[in-house]
Structure formats: structure tokens, C-alpha cells
Amino acid sequence: MDLLKQRIQADGLILNNSLLKVDSFLNQQIDPELMMKIAEEFVSRFQGEKITKILTIEASGIAASVMTGLILRVPVIFARKRKPKVTGDDVYTANVYSYTKGESNNIIISRQFLQADDRVLIIDDFLANGEAAAGLANIVEQAKAKVVGIGIVIEKSFQPGAQKLAAAGYRVESLARIKSFANGQVNFL
Numbered sequence: 001m002d003l004l005k006q007r008i009q010a011d012g013l014i015l016n017n018s019l020l021k022v023d024s025f026l027n028q029q030i031d032p033e034l035m036m037k038i039a040e041e042f043v044s045r046f047q048g049e050k051i052t053k054i055l056t057i058e059a060s061g062i063a064a065s066v067m068t069g070l071i072l073r074v075p076v077i078f079a080r081k082r083k084p085k086v087t088g089d090d091v092y093t094a095n096v097y098s099y100t101k102g103e104s105n106n107i108i109i110s111r112q113f114l115q116a117d118d119r120v121l122i123i124d125d126f127l128a129n130g131e132a133a134a135g136l137a138n139i140v141e142q143a144k145a146k147v148v149g150i151g152i153v154i155e156k157s158f159q160p161g162a163q164k165l166a167a168a169g170y171r172v173e174s175l176a177r178i179k180s181f182a183n184g185q186v187n188f189l
């Protein structure tokens, strides 16, 4: 997606040769027009999949997910990283280890929001090691629902997530695929 790649080139900052800081349009300030274009691209790539729900994880996956849900007129669910006080015990959980943060979290979704006949599109902002997406897919499968695919805004293709998810049989569609960070530059595949 050229518009997204241009925005990454223009506004992205590379930290420690491994992290891309995109706080000005994705991770803190959000550009709604760009998010809508991203959503349109997801809708186009997963056309014909009869998606019934979008599933993401708080916080940064929510913006692109809501826009996608708006176009498709389907509900958007986001997994919690901590159990909210008002959430009961009727939940699905999956353990997600974050290499970036060096800690593991139980991600949580109330069972009432996923049914066996759901066709779920998983969306997230970044794909690095694939742990978050794999945890979300695991929860969809606990609900006996179907993962129709995984839509990612920015894939760091030099990390193993995309390959791991593809090897597990999931269709991964990433709108920007980063091959490397070299000499302070973002190089796309």
C-alpha cells in the first residue's frame, strides 16, 4: 500500500535498529483518513470472505479495526491485556509472550462475543514475532469459529511472525512489509 509506505518513510523513526516509531499516525496520534484507507485495503484484500466479526487487541489495533468494521457493518472485538473488573469468569484466554517487552500476558475475551458460526478477520497494527496474532487465533479456535485471515498494518518481515503464521495455515495480508532497517532507512520488501 503505497500511501502507507510513503507515510512510514516520511514520519517513521527507527529506534535501536529494530523498532519503528510511528506515534504520529498509528500508535498515539491517529490519522483517521489514513486508517480509513487502510480499512478499505483490508476489505478489498479479504473480499468474498463473508467476515462476521473483526478481532484485535488493545490498544493500537483498535483504530484500523473499527474503520474496517464500519465498512463491513460487523462488530469489532478487542482482547484485553488485563481483566476488567466488570468482566466475569466466562472468558477465553490465551497466553501471549512479548519478546519486545520481555513479559507474558493473558489476553482475555468474554465468551459471549464469539460464536461457532463466526468468520473472523484478525487485525493488528504490527506483526513482529506473531505472538499476539497467534493468541487471538487460538481464542477464535477455542470458540470453534473460523479465522478467515490476519490483516496487519506494518509487518517487520525480518522477524519470524509472518512465516510462523503462514506455516500454521493462516492467510496473512500485511499492508507494509519491512525487509530491513539499514543506515537509518526503512527498506520494504
Ligand code: G4P
Binding pocket: 018, 019, 020, 021, 022, 027, 057, 058, 059, 060, 061, 097, 098, 099, 100, 101, 125, 126, 127, 128, 129, 130, 131, 132, 133, 156, 161
Ligand atoms: P508480536 O505480537 O508480533 O510477537 O509482537 P511483540 O510481542 O514483539 O510486540 C509487543 C508490542 O510491541 C505490541 O504492541 C507490538 O505492536 C509492538 N511492536 C512490535 N514491534 C514494533 C515496532 O517496530 N514499532 C512499534 N511502534 N511497535 C512495535 P503492544 O504492546 O500490544 O501495544 P499497543 O497495541 O498498546 O500499542
Ligand code: NA
Binding pocket: 057, 058, 059, 060, 061, 124, 125, 126, 132
Ligand atoms: Na497491537
Ligand code: NA
Binding pocket: 027, 060, 125, 126
Ligand atoms: Na502496538
